[in-house]
Each structure stands twice: as structure tokens, then as C-alpha cells.
Amino acid sequence: MEVAIVINEEGEFSPDIGSYLNEEFGSVGVYVLNDPERCVREISASSAEIVIVTEGCEEFHRQDIRGSNPNLFLVAFDIVSEKSKEKHFLSSLKFLKDNRCNLVFSFNTRANRYLIITPEESIYGGSKSFEKSISELFKMIKDRSGLTYDRTNFIPGSNFSIADTSEKFRTVLEYLINQGAYQINNGNGFTPGHFCQRINDYSFLSSQRKANHNNVFKEGMSLVVVRDGQFTCFGKRKQSVGARSQFLMLEKYPDYDCIIHTHNPILKGSEINKVSQKPFQCGSLECGLNTLGGMRDYNGIKATYLKKHGPNIMFKSSHNGIINFLEDNFDLTKKTWNR
Numbered sequence: 001m002e003v004a005i006v007i008n009e010e011g012e013f014s015p016d017i018g019s020y021l022n023e024e025f026g027s028v029g030v031y032v033l034n035d036p037e038r039c040v041r042e043i044s045a046s047s048a049e050i051v052i053v054t055e056g057c058e059e060f061h062r063q064d065i066r067g068s069n070p071n072l073f074l075v076a077f078d079i080v081s082e083k084s085k086e087k088h089f090l091s092s093l094k095f096l097k098d099n100r101c102n103l104v105f106s107f108n109t110r111a112n113r114y115l116i117i118t119p120e121e122s123i124y125g126g127s128k129s130f131e132k133s134i135s136e137l138f139k140m141i142k143d144r145s146g147l148t149y150d151r152t153n154f155i156p157g158s159n160f161s162i163a164d165t166s167e168k169f170r171t172v173l174e175y176l177i178n179q180g181a182y183q184i185n186n187g188n189g190f191t192p193g194h195f196c197q198r199i200n201d202y203s204f205l206s207s208q209r210k211a212n213h214n215n216v217f218k219e220g221m222s223l224v225v226v227r228d229g230q231f232t233c234f235g236k237r238k239q240s241v242g243a244r245s246q247f248l249m250l251e252k253y254p255d256y257d258c259i260i261h262t263h264n265p266i267l268k269g270s271e272i273n274k275v276s277q278k279p280f281q282c283g284s285l286e287c288g289l290n291t292l293g294g295m296r297d298y299n300g301i302k303a304t305y306l307k308k309h310g311p312n313i314m315f316k317s318s319h320n321g322i323i324n325f326l327e328d329n330f331d332l333t334k335k336t337w338n339r
């Protein structure tokens with residue numbers, strides 16, 4: 001994997017990561033950020049697949065390099081000065097979402113602690129040791145870069161009403177919303193998690209990205225049609241990033257029609273099968289296969305718990321135990337990162 005590292009004009013990034021990078025990656029190009037537009041152009045023209053942007057390079061982020069190079073794996077360094085771990089996380093999560101990063105390596109000067117923040121709103125790292133933290137970061141970059149994503153053909157139009165889904169599906173969503181399961185915390189007004197209902201073998205109604213799921217009864221959903229592996233989405237917004245996972249599950253379990261995924265913690269004592277999310281970015285084919293591999297049957301409900309992330313649950317509109325199942329296994333009032 002070829003890596004481009006961006007440093008600011010002063011050429012300062014502390015501590016020096018150059019030696020660590022050379023050990024871990026095949027080829028490393030260093031770009032000094034004196035002309036941000038040129039810098040983005042040069043990296044785009046290079047064969048770098050991973051871009052690591054060190055602190056003090058806000059000008060670089062304003063160029064939105066992933067806008068024209070969506071396959072680039074973008075890692076950014078962030079420095080904050082926050083009193084609590086929660087504020088540290090929220091500040092760097094907003095930075096990640098604003099700049100469309102794949103990972104953020106964040107140092108809190110007050111706590112002298114490093115966190116690694118992911119797009120699925122999880123926290124890794126947590127050590128005060130730079131060496132330990134940077135090794136963990138590089139392992140995650142290696143795992144998470146080069147994963148497989150389906151590009152969607154998006155056809156903007158009206159949304160599809162949730163009234164077109166089953167009564168059970170709507171009851172469960174209403175219940176989740178009333179419990180506070182869909183919480184906004186990335187500073188952009190969007191809620192994590194996703195949900196969908198099957199229409200037939202090749203299409204389903206899916207929740208939307210960059211949406212507040214609490215408004216789904218007013219705003220509606222997107223229609224996703226999958227033909228020969230090509231995803232086409234109709235609606236006001238693109239389907240949730242999790243639609244890849246949703247389709248894998250719908251394909252594997254043709255008798256099941258409903259899927260929900262939230263970012264709520266599992267209760268102590270729950271026996272739901274857990275799998276690690278750490279090596280996989282949400283939305284990748286590999287993440288979908290990992291989720292599918294973790295699913296087990298619980299009296300007619302299929303479920304797995306993605307560690308530090310949240311549950312993925314599949315059920316039939318005819319099943320009457322889904323609300324009890326949610327109550328028995330998850331704390332729907334809390335965000336996963338708390339646990």
C-alpha cells in the first residue's frame with residue numbers, strides 16, 4: 001500500500017511518525033502543504049491509496065480530496081483540549097464527519113490521551129502512550145483500507161412512505177424512536193444506525209444516510225433495487241451505508257423481511273453472539289460478511305452484536321417477540337460508546 005503523508009508548512013508534526021511509517025508501509029510520499037490545491041492534485045495523480053494528514057492542515061481538508069477520489073483512505077490527525085473523554089470523542093467525531101475521514105487519530109492535550117475515532121462512531125485507542133497508539137492506528141489502517149464498496153447509482157426523486165412497510169416494522173421503529181434509540185451525537189444532525197424492509201428478492205425500502213431517523217415517519221425512506229450486483233437508489237437521499245449488509249442478510253434469509261441496526265449497548269448477561277467491528281469499516285462488503293457470519297438464531301429472530309458498535313437484528317413481520325427481545329438484550333436509552 002502506498003501512503004501519502006501531508007504536513008504543514010512548518011513541517012512540524014509531533015511526535016515524528018516518519019520512522020514508524022517507513023517500517024509499516026511500502027512507499028511513503030511526503031507532501032508539504034504550502035499550496036493546498038496543488039497538494040491535492042499531486043496526491044490524486046500519484047498512486048497513493050492511503051492519505052495521512054497530520055495536525056495543522058485544515059486547508060488541506062477544505063479541498064475535500066475524497067470528493068473526487070472516494071476510494072482514497074483518509075486518516076487525519078486532530079488535537080483537542082477537552083475536559084472529558086466524552087467531549088474529546090464528540091469533538092473529533094465532528095471533525096471526522098465534517099472532513100469525511102476514514103479514521104481520526106486524536107490527541108487530547110489535557111488528558112494526554114490518544115483516541116482513534118471511526119465513522120461508525122466508535123472509540124478505539126485510549127492509551128497515553130504514543131507508540132502504542134500509533135501501532136494500533138497503523139494496524140487499523142492496514143485492516144480497513146482496501147475493503148470493497150459498491151458504488152450506488154443514485155436517482156434523486158421523492159421519498160417512499162414508511163406507510164408502505166408492514167405494521168410490525170412500523171411498530172418496532174416507533175418503539176425505538178420513543179425509547180431514544182436513535183441519538184444524534186456527531187454534531188451534524190444525523191442519527192447513526194439503519195433499518196430496512198424487503199419488498200421482493202431484489203428490492204427493499206431502506207433508511208437514508210445524512211438523515212435523522214427520528215423523522216422517518218414524516219420524511220420516508222429510499223427504495224433500493226439490486227440487479228446483477230449493481231445498487232440503484234431512488235429517493236431524496238442515498239440509502240444508509242449499511243444497505244450493503246442489509247442486502248446480504250435479505251439474500252441469505254429469504255423468509256425474513258425486516259432489519260434494524262442501532263448504536264445501543266448490549267446488556268450485561270445477554271447471550272447474543274458478539275463479533276468485532278474493529279477490522280472493518282461500516283458499509284464495506286467485508287463488514288456485511290462479518291455481520292452475517294456473526295448472526296445466530298434466537299427463537300426466530302436472527303441477531304449479532306458488533307462490538308463497540310451495536311446490534312444487527314433480523315425478524316419477520318409475523319414475529320411477535322421482537323420488542324421483548326430488544327428489551328431483554330439492549331439498553332436502548334444509551335449510546336454504545338458509553339460501554
Ligand SMILES: [Zn+2]
Nearest residue numbers: 120192193282
Ligand atoms: Zn452502525
